[in-house]
Amino acid sequence: VRLPSLVAAVDRALQATGMPPRGGTLVVGLSGGADSVALLDALASLRRRRGFRVVAAHLDHGLRAGSADDAAFCAELCRSLDVPLHAGSADVRGRAARERGGLEQAARRERYAFLRRVRDEEAAAAVAVAHTRDDQAETLLLRLLRGAGATGLAGMRPRTGDVVRPLLAVSRQEVLAHLRERGLAWREDPSNADAAHRRNRVRHELIPYLEERFNPGIRAALARTASVLADEAAHVRAEAEALLAGVAREESGALLLKRVPLAEAPTAVARAAIRQALLRAGGLAQVGALHIDQVLRLARAKAPSGRRLPLPGGREARFTRDDIRLEKRTGRGTKAVSSREEP
Amino acid sequence: VRLPSLVAAVDRALQATGMPPRGGTLVVGLSGGADSVALLDALASLRRRRGFRVVAAHLDHGLRAGSADDAAFCAELCRSLDVPLHAGSADVRGRAARERGGLEQAARRERYAFLRRVRDEEAAAAVAVAHTRDDQAETLLLRLLRGAGATGLAGMRPRTGDVVRPLLAVSRQEVLAHLRERGLAWREDPSNADAAHRRNRVRHELIPYLEERFNPGIRAALARTASVLADEAAHVRAEAEALLAGVAREESGALLLKRVPLAEAPTAVARAAIRQALLRAGGLAQVGALHIDQVLRLARAKAPSGRRLPLPGGREARFTRDDIRLEKRTGRGTKAVSSREEP
Numbered sequence: 001v002r003l004p005s006l007v008a009a010v011d012r013a014l015q016a017t018g019m020p021p022r023g024g025t026l027v028v029g030l031s032g033g034a035d036s037v038a039l040l041d042a043l044a045s046l047r048r049r050r051g052f053r054v055v056a057a058h059l060d061h062g063l064r065a066g067s068a069d070d071a072a073f074c075a076e077l078c079r080s081l082d083v084p085l086h087a088g089s090a091d092v093r094g095r096a097a098r099e100r101g102g103l104e105q106a107a108r109r110e111r112y113a114f115l116r117r118v119r120d121e122e123a124a125a126a127v128a129v130a131h132t133r134d135d136q137a138e139t140l141l142l143r144l145l146r147g148a149g150a151t152g153l154a155g156m157r158p159r160t161g162d163v164v165r166p167l168l169a170v171s172r173q174e175v176l177a178h179l180r181e182r183g184l185a186w187r188e189d190p191s192n193a194d195a196a197h198r199r200n201r202v203r204h205e206l207i208p209y210l211e212e213r214f215n216p217g218i219r220a221a222l223a224r225t226a227s228v229l230a231d232e233a234a235h236v237r238a239e240a241e242a243l244l245a246g247v248a249r250e251e252s253g254a255l256l257l258k259r260v261p262l263a264e265a266p267t268a269v270a271r272a273a274i275r276q277a278l279l280r281a282g283g284l285a286q287v288g289a290l291h292i293d294q295v296l297r298l299a300r301a302k303a304p305s306g307r308r309l310p311l312p313g314g315r316e317a318r319f320t321r322d323d324i325r326l327e328k329r330t331g332r333g334t335k336a337v338s339s340r341e342e343p
Numbered sequence: 344v345r346l347p348s349l350v351a352a353v354d355r356a357l358q359a360t361g362m363p364p365r366g367g368t369l370v371v372g373l374s375g376g377a378d379s380v381a382l383l384d385a386l387a388s389l390r391r392r393r394g395f396r397v398v399a400a401h402l403d404h405g406l407r408a409g410s411a412d413d414a415a416f417c418a419e420l421c422r423s424l425d426v427p428l429h430a431g432s433a434d435v436r437g438r439a440a441r442e443r444g445g446l447e448q449a450a451r452r453e454r455y456a457f458l459r460r461v462r463d464e465e466a467a468a469a470v471a472v473a474h475t476r477d478d479q480a481e482t483l484l485l486r487l488l489r490g491a492g493a494t495g496l497a498g499m500r501p502r503t504g505d506v507v508r509p510l511l512a513v514s515r516q517e518v519l520a521h522l523r524e525r526g527l528a529w530r531e532d533p534s535n536a537d538a539a540h541r542r543n544r545v546r547h548e549l550i551p552y553l554e555e556r557f558n559p560g561i562r563a564a565l566a567r568t569a570s571v572l573a574d575e576a577a578h579v580r581a582e583a584e585a586l587l588a589g590v591a592r593e594e595s596g597a598l599l600l601k602r603v604p605l606a607e608a609p610t611a612v613a614r615a616a617i618r619q620a621l622l623r624a625g626g627l628a629q630v631g632a633l634h635i636d637q638v639l640r641l642a643r644a645k646a647p648s649g650r651r652l653p654l655p656g657g658r659e660a661r662f663t664r665d666d667i668r669l670e671k672r673t674g675r676g677t678k679a680v681s682s683r684e685e686p
Contacts, residue, residue, distance in 0.1 A: 145561065225496065266577075
C-alpha cells in the first residue's frame with residue numbers, strides 16, 4: 001500500500017523521533033486550522049498500522065466571537081475520524097493582563113498547559129503540534145528582522161522533550177493539497193487571528209516577495225537553515241548548562257555567577273550561559289542580545305568591581321571582584337535599557 | 344583631543360583586536376572605493392598617536408576598462424596621505440578559467456594572496472580590510488537567501504588570524520559622512536562591478552524594502568546577528584577540529600573517518616567535522632548542506648557497509664563497517680547531486 005504523501009511524511013517523522021512508542025498514546029493539539037486538521041487526519045489513518053492511540057485536544061482561547069464555532073467544528077471532525085476529543089477553554093486575556101505580557105505569549109502558555117493536562121489524563125507518551133515548514137521559515141524571518149542571535153534564530157526541532165512536530169518537513173501547500181484530496185474542511189486562522197499581524201505580513205508579503213525576486217525555493221532554504229541552527233543552538237545550550245552548573249549558585253535571593261570561568265569560556269558558550277542565568281534570575285520575559293553582551297563585557301573587564309547594570313523587570317547585575325550578582329534592584333533612579341530593539 | 348567618530352571607531356577596533364602591536368606595520372587593502380579610502384584615512388591619522396606604520400596595497404584586477412584609473416587614484420591618495428603604496432596586477436579571468444570557478448571567488452583569492460605577499464615584504468603584523476557593518480548585513484541576507492546553515496550564515500569576525508576588519512561596526516552611512524567631512528574623493532564600486540549583481544540587488548532593493556516595511560534598524564539587527572553567529576560557528580568549528588583530529592586519517596590518497604565517534608557526536612559538531620573533511624578531501628569548491636546531511640545520515644545508519652555516495656568534483660564517500668572513505672570516484676555512471684540548491 002502506498003501512503004498519500006503527507007501521511008508518509010508524518011509516518012517518517014514519527015519513526016525518526018521514536019514517538020509514540022507502540023501501544024502508546026499521542027495527544028494532538030487541534031485548533032481547527034488547516035495544519036492541525038491535516039495532522040489529525042494523517043495520524044488517525046496511521047494509528048492502526050503503527051499501533052498507537054490518537055486523542056485530540058482543543059482549547060477555546062475565548063479571544064474571538066467565533067471561537068465556540070471552532071470548538072463545534074473540532075467536535076464534529078473528531079466524531080467523523082473516531083478520535084476522542086478533550087475540549088477546554090482558557091482566559092487568555094486575564095492571563096496576559098496578570099503577567100503583563102502579550103496575548104500571543106499568554107495564549108501559547110495556556111495552550112501548552114492544557115495539552116500537558118490532557119497528556120497526563122490520558123497517560124500519553126507525547127503531544128503532537130502541527131507546525132509546518134512554512135511556520136519554520138516565517139519564524140526565522142521574524143526573528144531575523146528583530147536581530148536575534150543564533151540561539152534566538154534557531155528553529156523548532158522535530159522533537160523537544162515530549163512535544164513532537166510531525167509536519168515540520170511538510171509545506172503548507174502540501175497540507176492544503178492533502179485536505180482537498182481528502183475532502184476535509186477547516187477553519188480559517190482560528191486561534192491567533194488578532195495576535196499575528198506581524199507574522200501575517202511576513203507570510204503574505206515578505207515571503208512571496210523573496211520568492212519572486214530572489215529565490216523561488218526560499219521557504220525550503222529558510223526552513224533548512226532554521227533546522228541546522230536549531231541543532232547548533234541545542235549543542236551550545238547543552239555546553240552552557242554544563243558551564244552554568246560549575247559557576248552559578250544561589251545565595252539569599254540572588255543568583256551568583258563566578259566571574260573568571262564565565263569570562264574565559266568561549267564567547268558563544270558564555271553568551272548562552274548568561275542568557276540562561278538571566279532567565280533563571282527572573283524578571284525577564286525576554287532576554288535581549290544587548291543585556292547579554294553588556295554582562296559579558298563587564299565580566300571580562302579588568303576591574304568591574306561594584307559596577308551595577310540595571311536590567312528590566314526590576315533586576316540588576318552587580319559586579320563584585322569574584323562574582324556577578326543577579327538580583328532585585330536596590331538602588332534608585334537607574335533606568336533599565338529596553339531588552340527589545342525594534343520600535 | 345576628541346577623535347572624529349569614524350577614527351574613534353577604528354581606534355577602538357584596533358585596541359580590541361590587539362593589532363597592530365606598537366611599532367608594528369599594518370597593510371591596508373585599498374580598492375579606491377569609499378570604504379577602503381575611509382579606512383586608510385582613519386589609519387593614517389591614528390598611526391603616530393598609536394605608534395604603528397601604515398602601508399597600502401592596491402591590486403588591479405584587470406576586470407574593467409577603468410581599472411588603471413583606479414590605480415592612479417590610489418597612488419595619488421597615498422601620496423597625499425604620505426602612505427607607501429604597493430601596486431600589483433592580477434589575471435583574475437585566467438585564474439577563474441583555470442579553477443573553473445566564478446570571477447568573484449578568483450578575484451578574492453588573488454586579492455588575499457597579494458595582500459599576504461605585501462605583508463611578508465613589509466614584515467607587517469596584519470592586513471586590514473574595509474568590510475563594514477553593511478557588508479556584514481548584506482552577506483547574511485545573501486547566504487540566508489541561499490539556505491546556508493549556521494556555519495555558512497556566520498558573519499565576519501573583527502579579526503581572523505592576521506586579517507583585521509576595523510570598520511566592521513561602522514555603517515556605510517558613517518563612512519560617507521567621514522569622507523564628506525574630510526573632503527576625500529573615492530572611486531565608485533571599483534573592484535567588483537560585474538561580479539556583484541546579486542549583492543547589489545540585496546543592497547539596493549531588499550535592504551531598503553525591509554527597512555521601510557519591517558524594521559528601520561534592520562542593518563544593525565542583521566549585523567549583530569551575523570556577529571553572534573560568527574562566534575557560535577567559531578566555537579562549533581573548534582570542537583569539530585578536535586573531533587576530526589581523533590577520527591580522521593589519510594591512507595593511500597583517501598581520507599578515512601571513523602564512523603562510530605562521528606555518528607555519536609552532537610549533530611552540530613558532526614556536521615562541521617564532515618564539512619571540514621569534505622573540504623580537506625578536495626574536489627569541492629563549496630560543500631552543500633545536502634552532502635553533509637547525506638554523509639551524516641549514512642554514518643548513523645545501522646548497516647551502510649559498501650554504500651557509495653557520489654560527490655561533486657569526481658569524489659565519492661564509501662561506507663565500510665568501521666570507516667567512511669572519502670576518495671576519487673572509481674565506479675561509473677554515478678551522478679553527483681549538485682552541491683548548490685539555488686536555481
